[in-house]
Amino acid sequence: MRSRVLCSAVLTLAGAVAPAFAWDPGGLAGGRLRLGGDASFALAAEDNGFFNYTDYEDSVLRVARAGATAELRAGPRLSLLGEVRTDNFSSLRAYALYARLRPWAEREVDVQVGRIPPVFGAFARRRYGADNPLVGLPLAYQYLTSLRADALPASADELAANRGRGWLVRYTSGDPRAAPGLPLAAGLRWDTGAQVRVGSAPLQLSAAVTQGTLSNPRLQDDNDGKQLSARLAWRPAAGLVLGASAARGEYLARTLLASLPAEQAGRVYRQQAWGADAEYSRDYWLVRSEVVWSAWDVPALGTPLLPSPVRAAAVSAEGRYKLAPGLWVAARLDHLGFSRIPATAGPITWDAPVSRVELGGGYAAHRNVLVKAAWQRNRRDGGFVRRQDFAVAQVLLWF
Amino acid sequence: MLPAALALFLLAGLDSSATQVRGLVLGSIRGRVVLRREPPPAGQRPSVSELGAPAAPDAPDRRRSVVYLEEAPRGAFEEPPGARRTMDQRNEAFVPYVLPVLAGTTVDFPNSDSTYHNVFSFSKTKRFDLGRYARGRSKSVRFDRPGVVRVFCDIHSHMSAFILVFAHRYFATTDAEGRYRIDGVPPGSYTVVAWNDGQARQSRPVAMPAAGGVVELDFVVP
Numbered sequence: 001m002r003s004r005v006l007c008s009a010v011l012t013l014a015g016a017v018a019p020a021f022a023w024d025p026g027g028l029a030g031g032r033l034r035l036g037g038d039a040s041f042a043l044a045a046e047d048n049g050f051f052n053y054t055d056y057e058d059s060v061l062r063v064a065r066a067g068a069t070a071e072l073r074a075g076p077r078l079s080l081l082g083e084v085r086t087d088n089f090s091s092l093r094a095y096a097l098y099a100r101l102r103p104w105a106e107r108e109v110d111v112q113v114g115r116i117p118p119v120f121g122a123f124a125r126r127r128y129g130a131d132n133p134l135v136g137l138p139l140a141y142q143y144l145t146s147l148r149a150d151a152l153p154a155s156a157d158e159l160a161a162n163r164g165r166g167w168l169v170r171y172t173s174g175d176p177r178a179a180p181g182l183p184l185a186a187g188l189r190w191d192t193g194a195q196v197r198v199g200s201a202p203l204q205l206s207a208a209v210t211q212g213t214l215s216n217p218r219l220q221d222d223n224d225g226k227q228l229s230a231r232l233a234w235r236p237a238a239g240l241v242l243g244a245s246a247a248r249g250e251y252l253a254r255t256l257l258a259s260l261p262a263e264q265a266g267r268v269y270r271q272q273a274w275g276a277d278a279e280y281s282r283d284y285w286l287v288r289s290e291v292v293w294s295a296w297d298v299p300a301l302g303t304p305l306l307p308s309p310v311r312a313a314a315v316s317a318e319g320r321y322k323l324a325p326g327l328w329v330a331a332r333l334d335h336l337g338f339s340r341i342p343a344t345a346g347p348i349t350w351d352a353p354v355s356r357v358e359l360g361g362g363y364a365a366h367r368n369v370l371v372k373a374a375w376q377r378n379r380r381d382g383g384f385v386r387r388q389d390f391a392v393a394q395v396l397l398w399f
Numbered sequence: 400m401l402p403a404a405l406a407l408f409l410l411a412g413l414d415s416s417a418t419q420v421r422g423l424v425l426g427s428i429r430g431r432v433v434l435r436r437e438p439p440p441a442g443q444r445p446s447v448s449e450l451g452a453p454a455a456p457d458a459p460d461r462r463r464s465v466v467y468l469e470e471a472p473r474g475a476f477e478e479p480p481g482a483r484r485t486m487d488q489r490n491e492a493f494v495p496y497v498l499p500v501l502a503g504t505t506v507d508f509p510n511s512d513s514t515y516h517n518v519f520s521f522s523k524t525k526r527f528d529l530g531r532y533a534r535g536r537s538k539s540v541r542f543d544r545p546g547v548v549r550v551f552c553d554i555h556s557h558m559s560a561f562i563l564v565f566a567h568r569y570f571a572t573t574d575a576e577g578r579y580r581i582d583g584v585p586p587g588s589y590t591v592v593a594w595n596d597g598q599a600r601q602s603r604p605v606a607m608p609a610a611g612g613v614v615e616l617d618f619v620v621p
Binding site for chain 2 (some may be wrong): 028031034035036069070071079081082083100102108110112117119125126127195197200201204207231237238239281282283284286293322324326327363364365366367
């Protein structure tokens with residue numbers, strides 16, 4: 001006298017599918033070992049102007065990347081963390097490898113030692129891919145200037161001659177081989193050292209001592225100089241984060257210094273950088289902006305003499321809006337400018353200023369699978385290729 | 400498969416008769432769900448890019464199971480929808496971790512944390528995104544289709560929960576000891592399912608006698 005309803009077939013089916021996208025990274029070794037990972041594939045036309053090349057000599061618009069992260073909780077106050085990555089299936093690199101210690105259980109003090117996340121700024125600590133609403137990276141963290149840590153131009157004219165060629169630049173002093181220049185801040189490479197964070201919301205102060213510099217993070221020191229960097233983060237209200245950063249460290253390699261005349265070799269050449277960042281989000285909006293100023297001391301070797309320091313400044317602003325569940329649109333405006341040097345032909349910026357606009361969006365069919373598409377417009381006041389636009393698509397999986 | 404099952408349910412629902420149900424003596428099914436293996440503790444993804452240890456969120460109670468009748472008796476669909484339930488966001492965890500509701504129920508998602516949360520689901524049963532909102536605010540979603548809805552936070556990837564949307568009212572959540580009780584069951588033969596942490600773990604047949612009463616039914620989930 002009853003009818004039967006197979007209503008729970010829906011539940012059974014969905015229940016079988018759900019675990020595939022519900023893998024919990026906390027399930028190993030009683031929760032002490034946590035694993036994560038991501039893989040992405042981005043495709044765009046050839047970057048003939050090298051606008052999107054990084055210090056790993058890959059274009060971020062044409063890269064297949066895979067990474068795995070692990071965190072082992074060795075004790076209640078000690079964790080070991082690591083991340084390995086490979087780009088275009090070349091060598092596997094330890095992107096992060098450090099110990100995290102909380103010396104006092106009751107105090108908001110954390111110490112991290114090893115290959116650590118950068119204290120400076122905001123972008124470099126964002127999770128690659130999933131936390132980037134677009135495909136490209138901000139110029140400050142990716143674009144290669146024509147300055148190098150292991151080679152130097154002999155004069156202002158030589159530096160000016162290499163404007164817009166930071167992807168592969170060659171100078172007469174130091175290492176004679178052509179090699180990529182330095183970005184303002186390396187967004188895809190972390191430094192090695194020790195870092196401490198004090199406080200919790202709304203105010204946090206972080207400081208670090210590391211081997212390399214902001215533009216040239218290093219596993220091993222190459223000049224006996226250390227970098228000091230710090231960031232103060234303030235969260236005055238939910239959804240609003242304001243940050244101020246500073247960094248100062250010796251950046252020229254010992255091998256280069258040894259090749260300089262005695263007068264120049266005895267000096268200290270530093271990169272100094274300052275940063276300001278802001279993020280505000282509410283409802284379906286997310287807005288971020290970041291400014292990075294950098295100054296590099298350079299030795300004056302020949303005439304016309306290079307003024308020291310040479311400076312660069314980058315500003316970026318980006319926004320994301322969710323149109324529907326899993327569907328968003330985003331835009332980023334970016335500019336990178338440089339100070340002037342007295343070349344023989346007249347004053348000129350020491351590298352070619354770059355402007356970039358990137359418009360795009362993405363869709364997440366599942367929580368762990370994202371597809372992005374963007375259009376990127378690049379303009380540069382120098383170099384062989386002064387303008388190049390890209391249509392780029394990226395698929396990203398993470399767990 | 401999913402739309403077909405839904406269609407079956409809808410057709411049967413139209414055929415239900417209230418008088419037949421009212422004329423029967425109703426009974427209860429009760430028992431305990433014993434999880435032989437402790438569900439693994441929920442955890443955050445490795446926080447490699449953090450400048451220190453992230454705040455420790457509350458651990459979701461993954462031992463809670465949902466027990467339900469696989470096949471609902473005629474007349475099970477007469478309850479007027481429109482109920483409200485709450486899934487809180489507290490200390491970076493959804494509370495409760497699993498929430499069974501009747502189709503037509505509206506679930507409120509208040510934010511009790513000092514940080515933003517962003518509740519969303521890409522489940523086929525219900526796809527939604529509530530956006531970012533602060534402490535003290537609440538947004539709601541009405542669930543009209545039966546099925547499993549996996550709920551996440553877009554800001555805190557370790558936050559997750561389940562909402563099970565049923566077409567009938569014959570379901571119950573286990574308590575801290577794993578006990579459950581389903582009341583108002585008409586006489587007949589049924590299959591009872593124990594569901595835990597994303598999966599239907601075990602199903603067992605049960606017969607409710609014409610005289611009603613209480614039928615004991617335990618589950619031991621390996």
